[in-house]
Amino acid sequence: MTKQSDSPGFGGVPLPKLGPNEDFSLEAARKRLGETFEPIPTPELPPADPDLDRAVAELRRLREATAALAHSEVELGDIADRLAEVADLLEPRVPSPSKRLETMWTGAGTRRSNPVAGPENPLAPPVQFYGCDDGSVRAEVTLGPVYQGPPGCVHGGVSALIIDHMMGFANHWGGRFGMTAHYEIDYRSPTPLLEPLSLRAWVQEGEGRKTWTHATIHAGERLCVEARGLFLEASVPVPGQPGTESMLGDGG
Numbered sequence: 001m002t003k004q005s006d007s008p009g010f011g012g013v014p015l016p017k018l019g020p021n022e023d024f025s026l027e028a029a030r031k032r033l034g035e036t037f038e039p040i041p042t043p044e045l046p047p048a049d050p051d052l053d054r055a056v057a058e059l060r061r062l063r064e065a066t067a068a069l070a071h072s073e074v075e076l077g078d079i080a081d082r083l084a085e086v087a088d089l090l091e092p093r094v095p096s097p098s099k100r101l102e103t104m105w106t107g108a109g110t111r112r113s114n115p116v117a118g119p120e121n122p123l124a125p126p127v128q129f130y131g132c133d134d135g136s137v138r139a140e141v142t143l144g145p146v147y148q149g150p151p152g153c154v155h156g157g158v159s160a161l162i163i164d165h166m167m168g169f170a171n172h173w174g175g176r177f178g179m180t181a182h183y184e185i186d187y188r189s190p191t192p193l194l195e196p197l198s199l200r201a202w203v204q205e206g207e208g209r210k211t212w213t214h215a216t217i218h219a220g221e222r223l224c225v226e227a228r229g230l231f232l233e234a235s236v237p238v239p240g241q242p243g244t245e246s247m248l249g250d251g252g
């Protein structure tokens with residue numbers, strides 16, 4: 001990756017400028033964080049098991065369809081029985097939630113299973129982010145009725161979830177790390193469902209443990225949401241690995 005440029009902004013938002021002395025390269029991050037640090041490859045890692053992604057994609061179809069059941073003409077008793085059959089088949093065969101938390105922290109697990117971008121997570125839209133040469137990360141996503149807040153619009157908490165994750169991803173892309181310590185959001189105009197949304201985040205400034213990151217959501221040229229966050233480098237214990245700490249280095 002290269003450093004951010006002064007090229008014209010996206011949707012009217014100027015691109016960021018880095019502090020004069022800050023090295024945002026992945027090499028610099030590796031030096032700061034040690035050997036355990038793994039940069040996030042972009043684009044998305046290939047699936048470990050394509051059938052897993054396919055199964056979750058089918059669950060997403062079900063998610064959208066079940067959200068529309070209320071006013072359908074479907075025989076719901078029969079559907080509930082058939083869904084219960086599938087759940088009965090799965091539940092005894094999958095790891096417990098606490099075991100799952102442990103296996104998530106191997107390889108690209110957390111990256112593939114997080115609730116925003118994870119193709120293995122049925123809750124995730126999923127959003128596919130791309131790291132760009134100007135230092136920002138970007139994505140396009142169209143959200144359906146399951147994410148509704150105000151009539152016809154995206155729930156503000158869903159926007160906040162996407163933005164928090166996106167700022168974290170921008171930090172990784174910029175060679176910075178940290179947990180969200182504080183962030184603030186301005187909802188500038190309603191964020192529509194069923195229309196493509198352009199997402200963008202970038203590191204505004206970094207100093208020591210602190211990183212300030214900005215993000216926007218646009219519908220076409222219209223600014224819907226903008227946010228500013230403060231991230232602090234911090235280590236958290238890894239589930240199932242006593243004594244091991246992670247810097248969220250594999251993409252949590």
Ligand SMILES: CCCCCCCC(=O)SCCNC(=O)CCNC(=O)[C@H](O)C(C)(C)COP(=O)(O)OP(=O)(O)OC[C@H]1O[C@@H](n2cnc3c(N)ncnc32)[C@H](O)[C@@H]1OP(=O)(O)O
Pocket residue numbers: 164165167168169172178179180181182230232233234248251252
């Ligand atoms: C690619 C995938 C990305 C995924 C991204 C997902 C992002 C997330 O969801 S992270 C989860 C949500 N965040 C959390 O759970 C964090 C919970 N909070 C914590 O663990 C701690 O408060 C933590 C680690 C952030 C900071 O604690 P700690 O390291 O003790 O900070 P502390 O030493 O008190 O403060 C350090 C500095 O930061 C400042 N600071 C700390 N918190 C804040 C805050 N909320 N607002 C402003 N400044 C703050 C302090 O004033 C201090 O400043 P200075 O050095 O200038 O005096």
